[in-house]
Amino acid sequence: MYHFSVAETHGVVHLAAEDQRLDGRIVTVGGREMVNFSSCGYTGLEMHQGLKDAVAEAVQRYGTQFSTTRAFLSAPQYAEAEAALTTLFGRPAAISASTTMGNLSAIPTLVGPGDAMILDAQVHRSVRMAARLTEAPIRTVPHNSLEVLERRVRELSAEYDRVWFMADGLYSMFGDFSPVGELGDLAERYEKLWLYFDDAHSISWTGRNGRGHVLDRLSPAALEKTVVVGSLNKAFGIAGGVMTFPTDELRHQVFSLGLPMIFSGPVPPPMLAGIVASARLHLSGEVAERQQRVVDRIRFFNREAVGYGLPLLNESESPIRYVVTGRDIESTATLVRRLQESGYFVNAASYPAVPAKRSGLRATITVHQTQDDILGLVQAIAKWLAGGAGQGR
Structure with a gap:
């Protein structure tokens, strides 16, 4: 609570946009217009006219x-939307109200009493929440420690029916990727190992037809033992979550028995229409040009950040860029406030979203x-960063 209290005092959390109309680039807070570097709509599809038209017509x-x-x-367009996503992701798909609701539906349903779970230390909080319900x-x-993971898999395989490893495809805070290929190799070598990925942040902006980091990199054999949950509320441009499964049987199990699927509200019809429109857009290949624009901007940011000496946590080619400021939330909040200004x-x-250090x-x-x-952002960070990251090149 301390960290949120400090951030709140500095006016960098729990804010509200004041714009009467949005364009994706500018957001107004406290009467100040700012370039928005907090959106997870990496491909900008929330402003695509075809998606807006589909939503408006469905209303x-x-x-x-x-x-x-x-x-x-189910509402009329659920079947069409899930069929379109099944085609897009190349495996049985079910829509959830959000990615978090997807995790809360899938994990307690799939993980049996004879199973064990291994969680990456940075896996999304909603995966941890769902794991505790089993x-x-x-x-x-x-x-991302493959050596320790393999040791744990060997140990647990001797005692349990299945061993689930749970990770993010693209980590939502630090912006680094899971070593998906190596994890797939592990799943092929260890019969009892199953993989579960929250790949919310890579759907749409990467992968063939926008299917994301994980599904684009796993072998067919590994995919037979892998569940991937993603977001339709980020780069996909609409709302909701999507759960993808290796078999229709597992999909039906979660659809029928996942508690949020039974007791929580559905995705509204206008958003279902938007999901159909976005899926068609992805399948048409049109999204490839937007994917390239995202990657070009990521590479430009990384080059400039390195040139200005910013302490990037990593230089991965993901749209989530993280600049380390240290353990002091006070100085971090001050820096963010200065950037807003x-x-x-x-x-x-800050903690608990990331480790305290x-x-x-x-x-x-x-x-x-x-x-x-x-x-401009890179230069502003370099100017204001405590300790001096340099004033230019």
Whole structure:
């Protein structure tokens, strides 16, 4: 609570946009217009006219909501939307109200009493929440440590029916990727090892037709023992989450027995129409040009950040960029406030979202930003960063 209290005092959390109309690039807070470097809409599809038209037309046809749990009755476009996602991701898919609800549906349903779980130390908080709802033992391994993971898999395989390893495909704070290929190799070598990925942040902006980091890199054999949950609320441009499974049987199991699928509200019809439109857009190949624009902007940010001596946590080619400021939330919040005053809206990251020693600022790259926007942010960080990251090259 202390960290949030400090951030709140500095005016960098729990803020509200004041814009009467959004364009994806600018956000207004406290009367100040800023370039938005906090959006997870990396591809900018939330502003795509085709998606907006589909949503608007569905409002007229179906109304604003269809307030019946799917255990009894699904809204008209659910079947079409899930069929489109099944085609897009190349495996059985089910829509959840959000990625978090997808994790809370899938993990307690799939993990049996004879199973064990291994969690990456940086896996998303919603995966941890869902894991605690099971009766299975939980082990944690250091972030992306394949050596420790393999040792734990060997140990647990001797005692349990299945061993689930749970990780993010793209980690939401530090912006680094899971070693998906190596994890797939492990799954092929160890019969009892199953993989579970929260790949919310890589859907749409990367992978063939936007299927994301994980599904683009696993072998067919590894995919037979892998569940991937993603987000339709980020780069996909709409709302909701998507759960993908190796078999129709597992999909039906989670759809029928996952508690949020039974007891929580459904995705509204206008958003279902948007999901259909976005899936068609991805399958058409149109999204490839947006993917390249995202990658070009990421590479530009990385080059300039290195040139200005910014302490990047990593130089991965992901749209989540993390600048380390140290253990002091006070100085991190002050830096973020100064960046806001300079016209750049970024996020302060501190414990418990990240380890206490890795406080920093998190900036996200989208197609809405220009090179001048990105260069201006880098220069502003270099100017204001406590300890002096340099004033220029």
